[in-house]
Amino acid sequence: MASTAISLSLPTIPSSSSSSSTVKPKAFISDHRHLFVAKNSPSSSSSTTTTRRTKQISTSFKIKCSSSSSSNALPSALLFDCDGVLVDTEKDGHRVSFNDTFNEKELGVTWDVDLYGELLKIGGGKERMTAYFNKTGWPDKAPKSEEERKKFIASLHKRKTELFMALIENRLLPLRPGVAKLIDQALEKGVKIAVCSTSNEKAVSAVVSCLLGPERAEKIQIFAGDVVPRKKPDPAIYTLAANTLGVEPSSCVVVEDSAIGLAAAKAAGMTCIVTKSGYTDDEDFLNADAVFDCIGDPPEERFDLAFCASLLEKQYVS
Template sequence: MKPSLIIFDCDGVLVDSEPLAALAYERVYERHGMAGVGPDIIAQCIGMKQADIIAKIHGLTGHLLSDDRQDDIWLETRQLFTERLEPTDGIAAFLDDLTAARCVASSSSMERIHHSLAVTRLAHHFGDAIFSSSMVARGKPAPDIFLFAAERMGAEPSGCVVIEDSPFGVQGAVAAGMVAIGFTGGGHTYPGHAERLIEHGAAVACADWNAVSREIERVRAYA
């Protein structure tokens, strides 16, 4: 039996956004006199929603971005995305061939998700089937966004496959009772990335969309 719903994370899965997002955070913090928030810090926050990222950066560095400056993150990110954001390699062809129902479940804001999908020309693959952690009480690694997406799409959690690039996302998918496939095809992939995803509950980790396609075909073997 094939999965009834494929749930895609957005950043680092559909779009190769994580390096650009990290650069946006670095620029904003530096602009406000808080240097040292580099890729190594942001790497520890991948998969979180913005409020949780800001709290995590505060805990790691002591730098706290005040509420009145937090809108700067999206303004900087939007500019970078408009100029430079690309889809992950092979995702357009994968979506063209996908017959199962699909949706997006992301920690990003709805505005950022829609902008990302628009500039990469992927929006038509999802229509209104887009869900943000802003719609639920808790962000990843809590299962809330995945359970919410499944309910809205009319799918049972046990019939869902989630494709995620972050340990937090994988944890949330597993906590929701779904099969998680790790994705390591984004520009932020690092040595040991696949192993970390599997350690956090991914059934398998794939470096490209051809591999993801093969795993979906045999997902019930390890569900």
């Protein structure tokens, strides 16, 4: 089956804008910290369009990072997406594992780089395969009944997860810059850590335990896969995380890399920082509280725990 571009019926991403007539100013820092974008309050004479202004500033601009922050100003929890945030897994991890599974099962299906980028707009691997086959036609080896097709998809996804976990266990995919640093800062200050992902729980656990190490892993709670009935952009997984951790959503800072993840975090009432990944570089992150190319390690650090705390403080500044 050819891997030509397809048009899928994708879930609608809910708006995270407030219903209030006043739009809170926010700062967005782009790749390499070269661009500052300010969100202005819409004019009373305008329609629903929000005025945006961009201003070029010096390339030497840096976020002021400091690990010192008063304990009462810190987030109650940092919630990380997995794929694209902890590890840039999609193109050379999940996509490759899907294709290896399709090849093993002799389905005649290959997802190329561009096609997989489109499929990522659908949260969840099983949902992604189902939408693709519904659109392009089911393989000849697939069952005919809907119930049997669900089992078929589940079996494909189980094998794909096994292949993906082998990549992680062999450490063929590295952590993104700054991830371990930010988690260590948070754990040192008593901030709760969780990973909230639409990926299979075993795959997410493998990333956390193998790449972050067992000492960190035992302090990190994982919410993944089918733990909630509706996946991102639905806020269910972030709402579940806040409830389970016993924290207020407004005191949580989420690190995401995609528009559907951002929509889920904002719909849950949380502050969200975007660290863009290879597949999400051109997505719309207007509603994010901050946008970076990565978290970053010194001397190329983009932000730290104190910066996360500063975003929460700005929630209460009109």
